[in-house]
Amino acid sequence: MPTTILTIEDILKSLRVPLTHEREALIRSAYEFSLAAHAGQKRKSGEDYIQHALHTALNIAKMGMRSKTISAGLLHDVPEDTQYTLEDVEKKFGKEIAFMVDGVTKLGKIKLRGDKEEYYLENLRKMFLAMASDIRVVIIKLADRMHNMETLFALPADKQQRIALETIEVFAPIANRLGIGEIKGKLEDLSFKYLDPVNYNFVTKLQTEEYEQSKQYLDKAISELKRELLKEGIRVEKIFGRTKHLYRLFQKMKKHDMNIQKIYDLIGIRIIVPDISSCYKTLGIVHNRYRPMVGRIKDYISLPKPNGYQSIHTTIFGPEGKILEVQIRTKQMDDEAEFGIAAHWIYSEKNDRNFKNFFFGKKDYAIPEKELAWVKQLREWQNEIGKDNSEFMEGLKIEFFKNHIFAFTPMGEVVNLPEDATPVDFAYKIHSKIGDRTTGAKVDGKIVTLDYKIKNGQVVEILTSRDPKKPSRDWLRFVRTSMAKSNIKKAHRKDL
Numbered sequence: 001m002p003t004t005i006l007t008i009e010d011i012l013k014s015l016r017v018p019l020t021h022e023r024e025a026l027i028r029s030a031y032e033f034s035l036a037a038h039a040g041q042k043r044k045s046g047e048d049y050i051q052h053a054l055h056t057a058l059n060i061a062k063m064g065m066r067s068k069t070i071s072a073g074l075l076h077d078v079p080e081d082t083q084y085t086l087e088d089v090e091k092k093f094g095k096e097i098a099f100m101v102d103g104v105t106k107l108g109k110i111k112l113r114g115d116k117e118e119y120y121l122e123n124l125r126k127m128f129l130a131m132a133s134d135i136r137v138v139i140i141k142l143a144d145r146m147h148n149m150e151t152l153f154a155l156p157a158d159k160q161q162r163i164a165l166e167t168i169e170v171f172a173p174i175a176n177r178l179g180i181g182e183i184k185g186k187l188e189d190l191s192f193k194y195l196d197p198v199n200y201n202f203v204t205k206l207q208t209e210e211y212e213q214s215k216q217y218l219d220k221a222i223s224e225l226k227r228e229l230l231k232e233g234i235r236v237e238k239i240f241g242r243t244k245h246l247y248r249l250f251q252k253m254k255k256h257d258m259n260i261q262k263i264y265d266l267i268g269i270r271i272i273v274p275d276i277s278s279c280y281k282t283l284g285i286v287h288n289r290y291r292p293m294v295g296r297i298k299d300y301i302s303l304p305k306p307n308g309y310q311s312i313h314t315t316i317f318g319p320e321g322k323i324l325e326v327q328i329r330t331k332q333m334d335d336e337a338e339f340g341i342a343a344h345w346i347y348s349e350k351n352d353r354n355f356k357n358f359f360f361g362k363k364d365y366a367i368p369e370k371e372l373a374w375v376k377q378l379r380e381w382q383n384e385i386g387k388d389n390s391e392f393m394e395g396l397k398i399e400f401f402k403n404h405i406f407a408f409t410p411m412g413e414v415v416n417l418p419e420d421a422t423p424v425d426f427a428y429k430i431h432s433k434i435g436d437r438t439t440g441a442k443v444d445g446k447i448v449t450l451d452y453k454i455k456n457g458q459v460v461e462i463l464t465s466r467d468p469k470k471p472s473r474d475w476l477r478f479v480r481t482s483m484a485k486s487n488i489k490k491a492h493r494k495d496l
């Protein structure tokens with residue numbers, strides 16, 4: 001089925017931050033430009049092409065992004081698929097929007113390269129590099145992919161398989177890395193449908209049945225809990241029943257011999273309260289009312305998941321003794337679980353000064369301490385690189401990676417290094433033992449000298465001796481990182 005027909009008004013209505021006249025005009029003119037450029041074009045699904053641009057823009061707006069990113073989303077297929085060029089876009093909308101459109105176009109040009117693992121790594125690498133220059137490019141790409149997945153039915157079977165595989169292996173993990181749980185879950189479920197239709201249908205049916213059966217007692221538990229919480233003076237902002245994403249459910253069932261009785265969080269209740277202390281008070285009240293299951297209380301508020309996810313989970317014996325999972329969190333935690341890094345931008349974008357201060361680590365930024373691990377890492381890198389404020393571009397452009405490079409291990413792990421770093425720096429960054437035992441290196445499959453200067457995006461493989469070995473003092477001439485320097489010096493100090 002084609003997706004809902006949208007108008008530009010739907011996009012403007014869904015914005016999560018108020019819009020100035022100027023910004024509204026920008027979005028409208030990007031829409032007019034895209035509409036004219038794609039005039040007469042149809043998608044394989046039968047929709048007017050502009051619908052794809054609008055759906056992409058709507059997904060971007062839902063992720064909490066603002067006018068420039070939304071405009072770039074509306075324009076993202078113009079240079080690739082119409083008579084207008086990137087220069088035309090730049091002339092009309094400026095460098096920043098053209099930069100994003102260009103980034104999205106380049107990411108789209110990745111071709112499948114036979115070997116599955118190879119194309120996976122290639123994709124991942126390009127996504128990371130795009131992320132490094134501007135995370136908004138990745139957000140537009142995810143929004144674009146969402147709509148492509150929603151209209152995948154219109155493509156031939158072989159294309160469906162390729163796109164679904166790429167989505168589940170590359171796009172969903174990146175959405176997860178950015179903490180955009182809602183997009184990640186949807187991308188996985190849409191892919192699951194094409195990659196494994198038999199199990200998809202099986203799990204869908206199972207979940208629908210289970211939900212129908214439990215609906216009454218779920219409603220009962222909700223009204224009981226609500227009453228109890230209000231009595232204790234908790235301001236319940238929202239309380240509702242939830243189901244699991246299908247692909248996640250299937251993964252979990254596989255772990256438990258396909259026995260649905262062992263899945264305790266198949267359905268559950270989510271409670272949204274105003275602040276952290278209310279979260280813990282709520283937990284106490286829930287446990288006082290219903291007996292908790294031993295060993296099933298997870299406090300991700302004190303100990304967030306690596307991608308920044310925060311919430312309290314507990315499994316209880318609810319009404320009629322039935323097992324039920326309860327999630328307790330604040331509104332901001334809920335938004336962040338859904339929208340990840342983008343949600344941070346809503347909370348931080350209120351003025352650009354605060355946004356900059358957030359990334360420069362100054363005290364007066366408007367965001368709470370609990371940040372996404374990814375954002376934290378960006379900031380650490382920024383601190384390593386130095387604090388030259390004048391380098392900062394207007395708006396949201398993230399330019400942390402000047403004088404900084406990403407390299408990759410053969411397994412696809414990212415290693416970040418200063419510019420001009422060598423294979424020896426790379427080796428010590430992985431482990432001091434690997435550094436010490438380094439005998440040679442390959443970059444993108446070719447043997448290089450140890451003073452080779454690694455470039456952004458290269459795959460570095462370190463050749464090591466099997467036996468313990470002392471690093472060469474000569475390396476001190478060319479290594480760039482203090483980690484490498486201190487390890488080499490340490491190894492030689494022992495001689496004295």
Ligand code: MN
Pocket residue numbers: 052076077144
């Ligand atoms: Mn597109």
